[in-house]
Amino acid sequence: MNHVRLRRFGAIVAGLGLATALAACGSDDPTSTGSDNTDADVASGEKIVVGSFAYPESEILGEIYFQALDAKGVEVEKKFNIGPRQQTIPALQDGSINLIPEYNGNLLAYYDTEFTQRTTEDVDEALVDAVAVDDLRVLDSAEAEDKDAYVVTRQTADENDLVEIGDLSAIEPFKLGANPQFGELGYGIPGLADTYGVTDVEFVPIEDFGGPDTVKALVDDSVQVADIYTTSPALVAEDLVVLEDPENLIASQNIIPLIADNAYTDEIGEALDAISAELTTEDLIALRDRVEGDEKASAATAATDWLTDKGLI
Known part of the structure; x- marks a missing residue:
């Protein structure tokens, strides 16, 4: 970790x-x-x-x-x-x-x-x-x-008009990579369903809490969405897109x-x-x-x- x-x-x-x-x-x-x-x-x-x-x-x-x-x-x-x-x-x-x-x-x-x-x-x-x-x-x-964020690649965002977390409904079903606890936390998979109505998600646990393994999985398209922290230098280095959170899930x-x-x-x-x-x-x-x-x-x-x-x- x-x-x-x-x-x-x-x-x-x-x-x-x-x-x-x-x-x-x-x-x-x-x-x-x-x-x-x-x-x-x-x-x-x-x-x-x-x-x-x-x-x-x-x-x-x-x-x-x-x-x-x-x-x-x-x-x-x-x-x-x-x-x-x-x-x-x-x-x-x-x-x-x-x-x-x-x-x-x-x-x-x-x-x-x-x-x-x-x-x-x-x-x-x-x-x-x-x-x-x-x-x-x-x-x-x-x-x-510096907080958790739902992140996608620039290509995924542009091709599917993704701006906000709720827009992820446009790419269901998809894989989401995050730390193992994310599957149970209120701002994670349960909150994604309850707050934004996005439910057809395959959760992929990744142990490094938004680190290099998570970034690689996202960039390689092993997952289409990832939980990455908002001050991660990878956001700039990999031209990743942080989805807006208008309902303040996080x-x-x-x-x-x-x-x-x-x-x-x-x-x-x-x-x-x-x-x-x-x-x-x-x-x-x-x-x-x-x-x-x-x-x-x-x-x-x-x-x-x-x-x-x-x-x-």
């Missing part, structure tokens, strides 16, 4: 009619500028420790947060590759870390496994109260999302900063919100490709270049 996908599988709540394995995020009003801390607290020596999950995309995002705050004169440290939320949330509570890039849907599911919110706005709103119980807060979420998974209340300042909030205002899914694909692809750039280098390009440092 690909380590990038392990973090999702570890969060999966089987049988929910939700999007990919989700985990919760929230806090006080993310638009609020109020804080128990002042900017002077940071200036006087309070250190912000930025954490990350144990996979490359999260480390890249952690580097972006770290470098942006450092450029603002905030005293910062890094503590990356920590592990799943069962480790990162306690670390935020005990002060081992103060800030981490999160995924709004996965974060909400961590706090509420039966949540019904699907859109970015609704998930973000629910997170405010959800994370407040742990004295945490979320800030503005980014447009950027809940939002926007990148969102999660910070401890006692570490928050207006200065930090403004810096992180500026990042979220610029960060797109396409940016994440390009950043991952630089780090995980042939270039093998460091997360730090990729983050520096992105921040510089966006005028944030």
Whole structure:
């Protein structure tokens, strides 16, 4: 199992009619500028420790947060590759870390496994109260999302006028390749039938969670549809098409900063919100490709270049 996908599988709540394995995020009003801390607290020596999950995309995002705050004169440290939320949330509570890039849907599911919110706005709103119980807060979420998606080849999309998930009825019967749990999860085969009425599907389990084997099966036409994550560099490299999801079968998974209340300042909030205002899914694909692809750039280098390009440092 690909380590990038392990973090999702570890969060999966089987049988929910939700999007990919989700985990919760929230806090006080993310638009609020109020804080128990002042900017002077940071200036006087309070250190912000930025954490990350144990996979490359999260480390890249952690580097972006770290470098942006450092450029603002905030005293910062890094503590990356920590592990799943069962480790990162306690670390935020005990002060081992103060800030981490999160995924709004996965974060909400961590706090509420039966949540019904699907859109970015609704998930973000629910997170405010959800994370407040742990004295945490979320800030503005980014447009950027990393979540499951129904994907087809460009040829299949063009030949059959496929734009949305529901359009898959035009190619029934077909084979769909995805991780083994996809056959039972609410956003997988059951949700495809219940939400979009697409039922004549042969499910083909593939163990790599949207990785190279899944991509190869799709490109080779061993399967006609595949579950591939929206920041996979293969989407660009293989010119694949992500089908739109107008019924929000798959809940939002926007990148969102999660910070401890006692570490928050207006200065930090403004810096992180500026990042979220610029960060797109396409940016994440390009950043991952630089780090995980042939270039093998460091997360730090990729983050520096992105921040510089966006005028944030």
